[in-house]
Amino acid sequence: MRIDKAEVIVTSPDRNFVTLRLTTDDGLVGLGDATLNGRELAVVAYLKEHVAALLIGKDASRIEDMWQFLYRSAYWRRGPVTMAAIAAVDMALWDIKGKAAGMPVYQLLGGASRDGLMAYGHASGKTLPELFDSVREHQALGFKSIRIQTGVPGLRAIYGIASNTAGTSHQGVRYDHEPAQRGALPMQEDWDTRAYLRHIPGVFEAVRHEFGPELPLLHDAHHRMTPIQAAKLGKSLEPFDLFWLEDCTPAENQEALRLVRQHTTTPLAIGEIFNTVWDYHTIIREQLIDYVRSAVTHTGGITHLKKVLDYAAIYQVKSGMHGPTDVSPVGMAAAMHLGLSIHNFGIQEYMQHGVKTNQVFHQSFTWNEGYLHPGDQPGLGVTLDVDEAGKYPYEQAYLPFNRLADGTVHDW
Numbered sequence: 001m002r003i004d005k006a007e008v009i010v011t012s013p014d015r016n017f018v019t020l021r022l023t024t025d026d027g028l029v030g031l032g033d034a035t036l037n038g039r040e041l042a043v044v045a046y047l048k049e050h051v052a053a054l055l056i057g058k059d060a061s062r063i064e065d066m067w068q069f070l071y072r073s074a075y076w077r078r079g080p081v082t083m084a085a086i087a088a089v090d091m092a093l094w095d096i097k098g099k100a101a102g103m104p105v106y107q108l109l110g111g112a113s114r115d116g117l118m119a120y121g122h123a124s125g126k127t128l129p130e131l132f133d134s135v136r137e138h139q140a141l142g143f144k145s146i147r148i149q150t151g152v153p154g155l156r157a158i159y160g161i162a163s164n165t166a167g168t169s170h171q172g173v174r175y176d177h178e179p180a181q182r183g184a185l186p187m188q189e190d191w192d193t194r195a196y197l198r199h200i201p202g203v204f205e206a207v208r209h210e211f212g213p214e215l216p217l218l219h220d221a222h223h224r225m226t227p228i229q230a231a232k233l234g235k236s237l238e239p240f241d242l243f244w245l246e247d248c249t250p251a252e253n254q255e256a257l258r259l260v261r262q263h264t265t266t267p268l269a270i271g272e273i274f275n276t277v278w279d280y281h282t283i284i285r286e287q288l289i290d291y292v293r294s295a296v297t298h299t300g301g302i303t304h305l306k307k308v309l310d311y312a313a314i315y316q317v318k319s320g321m322h323g324p325t326d327v328s329p330v331g332m333a334a335a336m337h338l339g340l341s342i343h344n345f346g347i348q349e350y351m352q353h354g355v356k357t358n359q360v361f362h363q364s365f366t367w368n369e370g371y372l373h374p375g376d377q378p379g380l381g382v383t384l385d386v387d388e389a390g391k392y393p394y395e396q397a398y399l400p401f402n403r404l405a406d407g408t409v410h411d412w
């Protein structure tokens, strides 16, 4: 079972996706997601120029060895581009191993620890009535847990709130499939942390009043606060019993979470921009977070994220894998197989892909009353229709960014 071919396929059905396709000499095909939102072509070049040739002729069954080889032989460790490239190779090899064994990947990881994966959807609205409609729309689709993002009076546009030009998912939910807007330059948004801190508790109070105490509610703060501001927000949200508050401070300063933690019992989730266990070392060991947000795609694949989550399990920290539309159907499938098998699964983010994306990527997962399941096809359970993919060439796209009223660039 030697690797015969390594192809990098770039397609942009509802948004840009990068997929690595490995073929073995005995005809098995494995897919890996290498999509790095807004910096896609850097990973394409890394794979095409520096990795593809190294794979040819190698034994496709040696997943751990391949991971260690790609991580250590490069000398330059970690970082989103490197780790997304390694992740794609790793996922493709797990896909191949599953097909060779005739088993879904979750069986190779130890089998199912649960029947399905509770998933949360993204409700958003500029105003409360819009937000309530969006929550109801998600409940009608079966979602049992919901992320709440809201407009803030005085601010023009806020990331994570579906615009009027948003597309719809295959189930008709209104989403910005590519919040990384297509165009030659990134969109500029405005930001005011004090206005945000004044507004958010009232929104959660209204949502609890409307939808009752049971519905698990989540919120994403996108790294915009200082530790003391985050502590204040966590405290002010305690009466509304959040499932989690996500990315409350800029993620690269792990120590910042100590101060937040001392002041609030609101559960914290962090890590969608982390790449290795080293980014989590302090915050897991000191139990400064409750949920690990990494995607398989951005954290070196199933092999490495499983190690992060096994480490987290010792400290009662659970998974909350990243699942926006920029994680491709292949990356989502990998998350579902891993989530089904580990004991410390917490919740899965599930932002549904668009209609065109689902025509390019044929998927085996099921969605049943709020729960995902990866399906029982051998491997990851995703196939790529290359002809369909060819209809959608890459388009430049950037995530938006923030400036404060005085023009200062802010975290987003």
Ligand code: GCO
Pocket: 037, 160, 220, 272, 322, 323, 324, 325, 326, 349, 399
């Ligand atoms: C989330 C995220 C996304 C990211 C996006 C960046 O919680 O789903 O914050 O909206 O910003 O995936 O590529």
Ligand code: MG
Pocket: 220, 222, 246, 247, 272
């Ligand atoms: Mg997030």
